[in-house]
Amino acid sequence: xxxxxxxxxxxxxxxxxxxxxxxxxxxxxxxxxxxxxxxxxxxxxxxxxxxxxxxxxxxxxxxxxxxxxxxxxxxxxxxxxxxxxxxxxxxxxxxxxxxxxxxxxxxxxxxxxxxxxxxxxxxxxxxxxxxxxxxxxxxxxxxxxxxxxxxxxxxxxxxxxxxxxxxxxxxxxxxxxxxxxxxxxxxxxxxxxxxxxxxxxxxxxxxxxxxxxxxxxxxxxxxxxxxxxxxxxxxxxxxxxxxxxxxxxxxxxxxxxx
Amino acid sequence: xxxxxxxxxxxxxxxxxxxxxxxxxxxxxxxxxxxxxxxxxxxxxxxxxxxxxxxxxxxxxxxxxxxxxxxxxxxxxxxxxxxxxxxxxxxxxxxxxxxxxxxxxxxxxxxxx
Numbered sequence: 001x002x003x004x005x006x007x008x009x010x011x012x013x014x015x016x017x018x019x020x021x022x023x024x025x026x027x028x029x030x031x032x033x034x035x036x037x038x039x040x041x042x043x044x045x046x047x048x049x050x051x052x053x054x055x056x057x058x059x060x061x062x063x064x065x066x067x068x069x070x071x072x073x074x075x076x077x078x079x080x081x082x083x084x085x086x087x088x089x090x091x092x093x094x095x096x097x098x099x100x101x102x103x104x105x106x107x108x109x110x111x112x113x114x115x116x117x118x119x120x121x122x123x124x125x126x127x128x129x130x131x132x133x134x135x136x137x138x139x140x141x142x143x144x145x146x147x148x149x150x151x152x153x154x155x156x157x158x159x160x161x162x163x164x165x166x167x168x169x170x171x172x173x174x175x176x177x178x179x180x181x182x183x184x185x186x187x188x189x190x191x192x193x194x195x196x197x198x199x200x201x202x203x204x205x206x207x208x209x210x211x212x213x214x215x216x217x218x219x220x221x222x223x224x225x226x227x228x229x230x231x232x233x234x235x236x237x238x239x240x241x242x243x244x245x246x247x248x249x250x251x252x253x254x255x256x257x258x
Numbered sequence: 259x260x261x262x263x264x265x266x267x268x269x270x271x272x273x274x275x276x277x278x279x280x281x282x283x284x285x286x287x288x289x290x291x292x293x294x295x296x297x298x299x300x301x302x303x304x305x306x307x308x309x310x311x312x313x314x315x316x317x318x319x320x321x322x323x324x325x326x327x328x329x330x331x332x333x334x335x336x337x338x339x340x341x342x343x344x345x346x347x348x349x350x351x352x353x354x355x356x357x358x359x360x361x362x363x364x365x366x367x368x369x370x371x
Contacts, residue, residue, distance in 0.1 A: 023337075031338040038338075045342055052349040056356050063360030064367070070305065087300060103300065110293055118286045121328050122279060131274045242328045246321055253317040257300055258310050 040236045044243045047205075051247050054198050055254050061190050078168040084187035086256045092159045106256050109152045110248065116145030117245040124238045127231025132220060135231060139217045142241065146210040153203045160195065195255070202251055205244045212237045285327045292320050 023030045031038055065083040068076055076088050087102035094105070119141040126134030163178025168185035170176055176185040184192035216237050225231045296316055303309045326332035331339055 030335075031341075032335050033338060041338070041342060045345060048346065049349065052346075052353070056349075056353045059353060060356040060360040063357050064363045066364065067305075085305070103297070107293075107297060111290070114286065114289050114293070117289075117324065117328055118282060121282050121285075122277075125277060125279060125282065129275045129277065131277075134277065239329055242324055245328075246324045249317060249320045249324065253296075253313050257296060257313050 034232065036232065036236055037239070040239050044239065047243065048247075051201070051250070054194075054201065055250060058194050058198065058254060061194065065188055078186050080170070080188055082187070084191060086258075089160075089186045090156075090256060094155055098165065103256060105152065105156065106252065109149060109156070110252055112145050112149045112152065113245050113248050116142050116149065117242055119145060120238050120241045124231070124235050127225070127234045130226070130231070132223070132226055135220050135225075135234060136217065139213055139220060139234070143210060143213045143217065146206055146213060146241075150203065150206055150210065153199065153206075156199070157196075160192070198251055198255060202244070202247055205247065209237075209241050209244050212240065281327065285323050288323050289320055292316050 033041075062083050066081070068082045068085050070076070070085075076085055078084060078088075090106055091100040091102040092105060093099070093101040119138045123135050123138035123142060126138055161178045161180065163176075163185050167175040167177040176183055178185060179192035179195075181189075181193055181196065183189060186192065216234055219225060219233070220231075225233060296313060299309060299312055299316075303312075331342065
């Protein structure tokens with residue numbers, strides 16, 4: 001704000017004509033961030049609304065159903081009467097058929113995503129130093145971890161869809177194996193629906209992120225950013241990538257832990 | 259501006275400065291540590307409101323480190339930080355309101371069961 005003193009009459013031509021030079025008086029960047037970075041932040045904010053809507057829906061629907069009461073001394077079994085306990089549903093591990101590894105595979109997927117986040121910051125940091133070789137190296141690692149995560153999620157989905165060997169006997173006498181949008185062996189119909197929608201939407205984001213990373217790797221290799229004089233594009237894609245990791249942190253807590 | 263990240267781009271003189279990655283690995287170990295702690299609570303504690311509260315607090319810690327350090331929000335100007343955080347606070351309100359609604363519907367259904 002310009003310093004217009006109220007003790008002086010405003011008509012003093014001096015005060016009115018002086019150009020205003022405050023943060024919000026125009027002609028500068030009040031947020032000290034470039035247009036592109038700012039718009040990425042606002043896009044991520046709107047994307048956060050979408051995921052929050054998903055997770056809020058999960059919370060609402062989950063609380064509609066009774067929880068499994070372990071204190072009553074019963075052994076947990078799949079039933080449409082109550083919401084399933086996540087570590088009884090997600091206990092498969094590739095190569096360990098029929099064995100129970102509660103949340104083991106999800107732990108691995110979480111680690112892969114945290115690692116990919118670290119290699120992404122390392123790529124951004126290398127970009128600040130204009131170190132083309134390092135940017136390439138860390139972008140490649142990030143692509144590798146991202147693709148591994150997508151592969152893991154494909155396995156997770158396939159395992160969830162095919163279900164256990166025994167299946168679950170329904171009230172009408174039929175036995176259901178695995179899950180689809182209309183029926184599933186783990187619990188209420190909506191449990192599987194929410195699983196497909198929430199992890200699917202997150203997986204789609206990871207897929208878009210990997211595409212952006214591959215593109216920025218090609219651009220880095222071609223020297224596009226070096227000619228431009230900065231690696232801000234890598235920084236913006238980095239913001240998106242960390243956001244995807246952030247969403248997983250919440251999905252992990254609300255879908256797998258709680 | 260924090261001393262650990264040079265936001266200003268180095269001038270292109272051909273000389274590449276040494277990487278400064280200590281803070282990145284520190285954040286990484288914090289994230290892995292919190293995740294490990296979450297698994298300890300999954301297996302050593304019975305499900306309940308207290309355990310859920312612990313999970314949510316640990317999740318917010320993790321979110322803080324990702325957003326503040328990796329996404330660099332901690333080092334942006336205050337007005338940008340608030341622009342992002344205030345709308346998120348409204349979502350927390352929505353979440354609490356709808357979970358309460360879900361619990362109410364549950365108690366309602368049990369009358370008929």
